[in-house]
Amino acid sequence: xxLAQRGLSVLVVEKDPFPRYHVxxxxxxxxxxxxxxxxxxxxxxxxxxxxxxxxxxxxxEGAKYFVPVxxxxxxxxxxxxxxxLLEHAMAKxxxxxxxxxxxxILDGERVVGLTLSTAAGDEQSLRCSMVIDASGQGVFxxxxxxxxxxxxxxxxxxxxxxxxxxxxxxxxxxQFNSTVIFYRDTxxxxxxxxxxxxxxxxxxxxxTTSYKLRGGTAKAAxxxxxxxxxxxxxxxxxxxEQVEDMHVSRNYSYRVxxxxxxxxxxxxxxxxxxxxxxxxxxxxxxxxxxxxxDTVAAAIADPSxxxxxxxxxxxxxxxxQGRASELIRYFWKFPAFFKFLTQGQYRDDLIRLLAGDCFTxxxxxxxxxxxxxxxxxxxxxxxxxxxxRDIAARIYRRFDFFQGVDAAFLELCEDAVMISFILSEDDxxxxxxxxxxxxxxxxxxxxxxxxxFSFTPDIIDAMPSVANAFPIxxxxxxxxxxxxxxxxxxxxxx
Amino acid sequence: xxxxxVNQALEGFITEKLLHGDxxxxxLQTPLLEYGIVDSLAMVSLLTFVQNSFGVTIPDGEVSxxxxxxxxxxxxxxMRVHGEASNGA
Numbered sequence: 001x002x003l004a005q006r007g008l009s010v011l012v013v014e015k016d017p018f019p020r021y022h023v024x025x026x027x028x029x030x031x032x033x034x035x036x037x038x039x040x041x042x043x044x045x046x047x048x049x050x051x052x053x054x055x056x057x058x059x060x061e062g063a064k065y066f067v068p069v070x071x072x073x074x075x076x077x078x079x080x081x082x083x084x085l086l087e088h089a090m091a092k093x094x095x096x097x098x099x100x101x102x103x104x105i106l107d108g109e110r111v112v113g114l115t116l117s118t119a120a121g122d123e124q125s126l127r128c129s130m131v132i133d134a135s136g137q138g139v140f141x142x143x144x145x146x147x148x149x150x151x152x153x154x155x156x157x158x159x160x161x162x163x164x165x166x167x168x169x170x171x172x173x174x175q176f177n178s179t180v181i182f183y184r185d186t187x188x189x190x191x192x193x194x195x196x197x198x199x200x201x202x203x204x205x206x207x208t209t210s211y212k213l214r215g216g217t218a219k220a221a222x223x224x225x226x227x228x229x230x231x232x233x234x235x236x237x238x239x240x241e242q243v244e245d246m247h248v249s250r251n252y253s254y255r256v257x258x259x260x261x262x263x264x265x266x267x268x269x270x271x272x273x274x275x276x277x278x279x280x281x282x283x284x285x286x287x288x289x290x291x292x293x294d295t296v297a298a299a300i301a302d303p304s305x306x307x308x309x310x311x312x313x314x315x316x317x318x319x320x321q322g323r324a325s326e327l328i329r330y331f332w333k334f335p336a337f338f339k340f341l342t343q344g345q346y347r348d349d350l351i352r353l354l355a356g357d358c359f360t361x362x363x364x365x366x367x368x369x370x371x372x373x374x375x376x377x378x379x380x381x382x383x384x385x386x387x388x389r390d391i392a393a394r395i396y397r398r399f400d401f402f403q404g405v406d407a408a409f410l411e412l413c414e415d416a417v418m419i420s421f422i423l424s425e426d427d428x429x430x431x432x433x434x435x436x437x438x439x440x441x442x443x444x445x446x447x448x449x450x451x452x453f454s455f456t457p458d459i460i461d462a463m464p465s466v467a468n469a470f471p472i473x474x475x476x477x478x479x480x481x482x483x484x485x486x487x488x489x490x491x492x493x494x
Numbered sequence: 495x496x497x498x499x500v501n502q503a504l505e506g507f508i509t510e511k512l513l514h515g516d517x518x519x520x521x522l523q524t525p526l527l528e529y530g531i532v533d534s535l536a537m538v539s540l541l542t543f544v545q546n547s548f549g550v551t552i553p554d555g556e557v558s559x560x561x562x563x564x565x566x567x568x569x570x571x572x573m574r575v576h577g578e579a580s581n582g583a
Contacts, residue, residue, distance in 0.1 A: 061535060334527070334559050336534035344555030373559040378525040474529075 001038060001089035002293035008300065010094040011126065013101055013116055018086050022078035023162055023247060025201045025280045026052065026179045026193045029355030031283030032289065040088060048196045048235030049074040049081070050177035055278070055354060057339070058182045060231050065339050066175055070355035075177065077195045077284075099124075104131065104144055104264070111146060111263035129263070130296045134289075136269040137249075143258045147266055151440070152433045153253045153274065153325075157404055158187055159211045160252070160276070161225070162203035162219045164244035169236040170194065179279060182230035186332055190229050192236070199243065204229065205277075207406070208250065209424065217241065218246045259309040259317070272321045275328045283356040284320060291316050292361075301424050316359060323358035324366055330370040337373075341366065355440050383410060384468050392472050393447055398437060404430040406476050409469035417419060417447040420466065424477065426456040495548060495565065495576065500569045507543050508565065512536050522566040527559055544568075550576050 004010045027035075035041055052075050054068035090096055099118035104111050105125060113127040133141040141147035171178055183189040188210065193201040204225030206214070214224040226237045252273055259271035267287025295313040299306040331338045342350045349366030363371075380396055383389040392410050407422040419441075423430060431454075438452050455463045495535050501522060509517025512531055526532040532540060541557070544550055552561075561571040 023518065061533070336537045337559055337562075340554045340557035343552065346555065369558065376560050376563070377528065378523060378563055379528050456523060464500070 003093040004094040019079035019083040026279035028283040029070035034286040131264040133266040133270040164238040167239045320359035407474040408472040411469035421454045
């Protein structure tokens with residue numbers, strides 16, 4: 001719609017007929033802004049979409065806090081909301097075709113069009129000035145090896161189970177129709193999002209290891225989540241009736257890079273998806289879409305400026321997604337501190353960040369504060385500054401939340417750096433993710449003088465002593481790990 | 495109240511209440527958060543302990559991982575907040 005209203009000729013290819021179910025029902029403040037800017041606010045009123053007052057967080061010990069929205073926004077049923085966007089785009093002049101894009105057409109390095117098979121059974125080739133990949137988690141351009149590979153990111157190895165329910169007790173007062181986040185231990189959480197006057201979306205998110213322990217089926221895990229994840233959730237869903245199919249997503253956190261190139265760019269989930277805890281998905285995609293529309297229109301007007309425009313678009317997206325990701329990482333790493341961050345001098349910044357206002361040219365002070373805390377670890381400071389500490393910092397950032405890696409150690413032998421990972425289980429997905437990360441490490445730090453070993457429970461006895469190594473992450477139970485060394489005890493290595 | 499007293503009091507509280515007496519390896523630089531010694535529940539009791547023992551209320555904006563990462567860091571925070579309160583009085 002953003003391109004069509006500028007007078008450009010736009011074709012929207014959708015695989016599924018609208019309206020169709022889609023998860024991601026909560027919009028943030030910037031999502032509300034987008035709707036107002038494109039002139040859809042009045043039409044939103046015709047739907048029974050709840051106005052969203054904010055986000056309520058309910059912790060394990062019943063600790064609760066509430067963060068209001070920055071600007072008016074909605075909780076939506078995506079089937080109807082997405083259809084509204086599509087109809088609006090068509091009203092602005094975009095053409096819509098039902099079909100599956102099968103491939104891209106290349107002219108040298110440049111993407112110059114698409115081939116598609118339409119729902120009517122036709123095979124078509126289309127030429128265009130620019131292809132926008134908005135395929136979401138289908139990551140079309142990455143699958144076609146036009147964009148970079150889909151790399152799993154931190155917060156991976158989780159399973160989300162979600163559906164819609166009636167008969168759930170609502171919040172009352174100013175928090176009526178809020179998004180509610182219930183969390184238990186790291187990575188065990190649930191969302192509750194009212195999406196009409198009588199229906200709520202509920203999702204249960206668990207680490208894959210925990211999912212297996214709960215019976216390994218979506219139904220069993222949902223039942224466990226509703227019954228045990230949080231007392232308030234259990235109480236409010238006592239009379240709940242499921243009214244939509246159960247949906248499951250797994251291992252869903254990833255990044256694609258590069259995600260722009262000659263004649264094409266990616267928007268939203270087609271290049272980046274992070275832990276959905278703060279409902280950033282749809283709103284960040286809308287912010288990126290506006291930037292993408294500006295980029296595409298400017299590149300068509302002045303093709304010689306395209307490389308620069310695309311690089312600037314990529315930087316803009318990485319800035320926003322990066323800040324959102326830091327906020328999420330801080331929440332999981334320091335849940336108790338997050339609450340205080342929403343109450344002290346950074347409250348206004350937190351309201352802005354949770355609204356999705358993550359794309360400002362300069363980071364907000366709260367982002368700088370979170371970043372300083374995330375990077376300022378006594379564990380890293382023990383490692384001699386330089387390449388070894390840089391490698392450790394990369395591992396630390398990645399693995400403090402990586403399910404399946406229980407511990408990581410760094411040992412220095414002369415100039416060589418030796419990394420040992422202790423894995424919690426023998427699992428093919430885990431190997432793939434770890435190999436992916438090792439490739440990134442080697443690409444960034446060089447293969448020379450860098451050795452990486454992994455030990456699964458069955459071969460842990462063969463692991464050399466880590467008495468002289470620096471622990472980077474160690475989440476093993478106390479009985480299994482050596483007591484932390486005091487500062488300077490690194491001894492012979494220093 | 496001086497830094498040594500604050501350090502000792504914190505070491506005593508953490509050993510007794512959070513490590514259940516097993517504080518033989520606890521030093522001023524032990525990573526309290528990294529090693530899971532201070533979690534959300536423990537932090538609430540630590541804040542209460544600081545309030546009751548030293549009469550110091552840590553402002554919300556100072557309740558940050560950097561200030562709670564080690565006994566040394568927390569002790570420095572307590573001395574600073576205490577000093578600011580005394581100067582302001």
